[in-house]
Amino acid sequence: MIQAQNISYSIGGTQILTDISVRLCAGEFVAVLGSNGAGKTTLLKSLAGELTPEASCLQIEGRNYSQWTMHELALKRAVLSQNIDVSFRFQVMDIVLMGRYVHSHGYDGARDYEVAELALRHTDAYQFKDRIFNTLSGGEKQRVQLARVLAQIWNSDEKNAARYLFLDEPTSSLDIEHQYGMMTFIKRFAKKNVGVFCVLHDVNLAATFADRIALMKNGRILAQGPTESVIQSDLIEKTYGIAVKVHRGKEFQKPFIVPVYEEV
Amino acid sequence: MYVVKRRKLVILNSVFTVFLLVVALLAIGVGPMSATPMEVISILLEKIGFSLAQFTAAQESVILNIRLPRILAAVLVGASLSSSGAALQGLFRNPLVDPGLIGISSGAALAVASMIVFGRPLIDMLPEAMGLYVLAGIGFLGGMLATLIVIKIANFSGRILVSNLLLSGIAIQAVTFAGIGLLQFLGDDQQLRMITFWMLGSLGGAMWSSTGVLGILVMISTIYIIRDSKQLNLLALGEREASHLGLDIERLKKRIIFFVTLSVGASVSVSGSIGFIGLVVPHLVRLMFGADHRFLIPISVFVGAILLLLSDMMARTVVAPAELPIGVITSLIGGPFFIMLILRNKKIF
Numbered sequence: 001m002i003q004a005q006n007i008s009y010s011i012g013g014t015q016i017l018t019d020i021s022v023r024l025c026a027g028e029f030v031a032v033l034g035s036n037g038a039g040k041t042t043l044l045k046s047l048a049g050e051l052t053p054e055a056s057c058l059q060i061e062g063r064n065y066s067q068w069t070m071h072e073l074a075l076k077r078a079v080l081s082q083n084i085d086v087s088f089r090f091q092v093m094d095i096v097l098m099g100r101y102v103h104s105h106g107y108d109g110a111r112d113y114e115v116a117e118l119a120l121r122h123t124d125a126y127q128f129k130d131r132i133f134n135t136l137s138g139g140e141k142q143r144v145q146l147a148r149v150l151a152q153i154w155n156s157d158e159k160n161a162a163r164y165l166f167l168d169e170p171t172s173s174l175d176i177e178h179q180y181g182m183m184t185f186i187k188r189f190a191k192k193n194v195g196v197f198c199v200l201h202d203v204n205l206a207a208t209f210a211d212r213i214a215l216m217k218n219g220r221i222l223a224q225g226p227t228e229s230v231i232q233s234d235l236i237e238k239t240y241g242i243a244v245k246v247h248r249g250k251e252f253q254k255p256f257i258v259p260v261y262e263e264v
Numbered sequence: 265m266y267v268v269k270r271r272k273l274v275i276l277n278s279v280f281t282v283f284l285l286v287v288a289l290l291a292i293g294v295g296p297m298s299a300t301p302m303e304v305i306s307i308l309l310e311k312i313g314f315s316l317a318q319f320t321a322a323q324e325s326v327i328l329n330i331r332l333p334r335i336l337a338a339v340l341v342g343a344s345l346s347s348s349g350a351a352l353q354g355l356f357r358n359p360l361v362d363p364g365l366i367g368i369s370s371g372a373a374l375a376v377a378s379m380i381v382f383g384r385p386l387i388d389m390l391p392e393a394m395g396l397y398v399l400a401g402i403g404f405l406g407g408m409l410a411t412l413i414v415i416k417i418a419n420f421s422g423r424i425l426v427s428n429l430l431l432s433g434i435a436i437q438a439v440t441f442a443g444i445g446l447l448q449f450l451g452d453d454q455q456l457r458m459i460t461f462w463m464l465g466s467l468g469g470a471m472w473s474s475t476g477v478l479g480i481l482v483m484i485s486t487i488y489i490i491r492d493s494k495q496l497n498l499l500a501l502g503e504r505e506a507s508h509l510g511l512d513i514e515r516l517k518k519r520i521i522f523f524v525t526l527s528v529g530a531s532v533s534v535s536g537s538i539g540f541i542g543l544v545v546p547h548l549v550r551l552m553f554g555a556d557h558r559f560l561i562p563i564s565v566f567v568g569a570i571l572l573l574l575s576d577m578m579a580r581t582v583v584a585p586a587e588l589p590i591g592v593i594t595s596l597i598g599g600p601f602f603i604m605l606i607l608r609n610k611k612i613f
Contacts, residue, residue: 050504074510081508087357087500088555098498102510107270107558148501152509 009053026162031206034216077164078152099151119147138173280566337470346568349542354496362543369537370440371410372403403533464589465536485527493557540598
């Protein structure tokens with residue numbers, strides 16, 4: 001479990017996170033929603049151990065981040081950031097194999113190739129495996145980068161030890177088919193004892209797949225809890241500042257929202 | 265599938281080793297005192313007790329005392345510049361970087377120019393060979409000092425900011441070039457010639473003792489640089505992304521800069537600054553074998569060594585009995601060749 005209590009973070013006098021407490025358990029899918037600049041990415045970086053915010057408690061598996069070596073952490077958690085560009089003309093397969101470096105010494109082994117291929121298949125990017133990464137489209141790059149991140153924590157040495165996956169807007173360049181495909185797979189991946197912490201912009205995507213949702217505004221958590229309890233029109237309105245209508249019903253699998261706006 | 269890559273590297277290394285040996289063998293024999301490859305082999309084998317073909321005592325003396333250290337120096341300098349160029353391009357994630365950029369060559373040039381202009385009495389006092397050592401040592405120290413200043417400027421509370429490293433490198437380069445210009449203005453004609461010759465580079469000063477020191481420094485540095493190939497691959501994803509994958513970036517930066525400075529500092533102090541090899545060779549190798557640093561760096565070692573051997577051969581022979589500065593040849597051929605690469609493959613990065 002990753003546990004954070006009373007995190008605050010500021011850069012040069014600007015308060016970015018204020019008194020946030022969250023936890024992420026292995027096996028669950030937590031989505032974070034909020035308007036631009038609400039502090040979602042900073043929260044993700046803090047929980048992933050990349051930043052060191054002020055906190056009364058910030059631990060992964062009961063130990064502070066400073067007590068982990070970078071190698072140990074890399075086996076425990078993977079991060080897909082918003083930067084998906086790669087310098088130099090690497091092949092797609094090379095990129096995905098980089099996710100396996102932490103597992104191998106010297107050259108990539110048979111197991112590393114096996115995992116890299118599986119990860120590429122699950123993100124529907126296997127067909128590009130011999131292409132030069134920089135020649136792919138934005139959405140294709142995003143799928144390959146996801147495959148790399150998945151390959152990193154695919155199977156830990158112990159059978160199904162707890163692992164954590166941080167995704168910062170993983171669907172931002174994807175078409176609707178791949179958005180749902182990716183989320184379905186990530187949800188399935190979470191079931192293998194992986195805690196998923198995912199920043200999203202699409203409320204309906206979050207409502208469809210997340211076990212729990214956290215709503216952020218101005219560096220604070222506005223509400224967090226099981227998806228059903230958070231997808232409420234007043235909470236969404238407070239978060240984004242626009243009126244929405246929440247639809248629920250037997251004919252829909254999950255609640256979904258529709259913005260209410262004046263006819264132009 | 266996975267064995268293929270490793271085997272490919274072994275095969276490539278063997279092929280390039282043979283290629284390098286062949287070129288070296290030809291290069292040793294070329295010059296005013298010529299020798300066929302067979303004669304060269306005989307001279308080398310004679311030393312360990314085999315005799316094959318006939319050769320003259322003069323051939324033996326020239327080849328063992330003059331050509332061989334020079335050829336080895338060419339191999340070492342070429343290997344050092346191109347592997348350092350490849351490593352620095354990876355570290356900066358910028359294909360336009362060359363080893364001169366972090367101040368090594370320009371710092372060395374300024375130190376040597378100062379020594380030529382102001383330290384003349386000291387050099388004149390020493391025997392000629394000693395004078396060359398003093399210059400090489402001063403150049404080495406100057407390069408180290410300039411790089412140290414560049415790193416200090418780019419250091420931001422314990423982290424080296426790569427963009428600042430690049431910018432401060434350019435600034436230091438500008439300052440040192442101004443200093444060199446001033447020294448050229450102050451110096452007399454002979455000093456001016458010495459400075460110019462040193463700045464354009466030459467392997468004419470290579471001797472067994474200096475080549476030995478160069479060999480040790482370049483080999484140690486190159487081994488360490490090659491060991492970091494995988495880490496440099498990760499850096500291509502971005503600094504943050506690489507650290508998520510367990511890479512301690514700050515330690516990697518310090519390691520690479522240290523060994524590159526050691527290697528290039530030693531090269532520059534033996535040969536003067538030789539342009540373009542460190543920039544062009546990594547591009548050429550990337551174009552042929554891809555961006556994976558596990559291929560790029562070792563193969564750059566070979567390609568750099570071979571190209572510098574050929575350039576030195578031209579430098580020695582084109583205007584014989586005089587010699588062209590080798591930097592003129594590498595830039596004269598390297599520049600147009602690089603333009604051709606850009607025109608033919610619009611996207612070489």
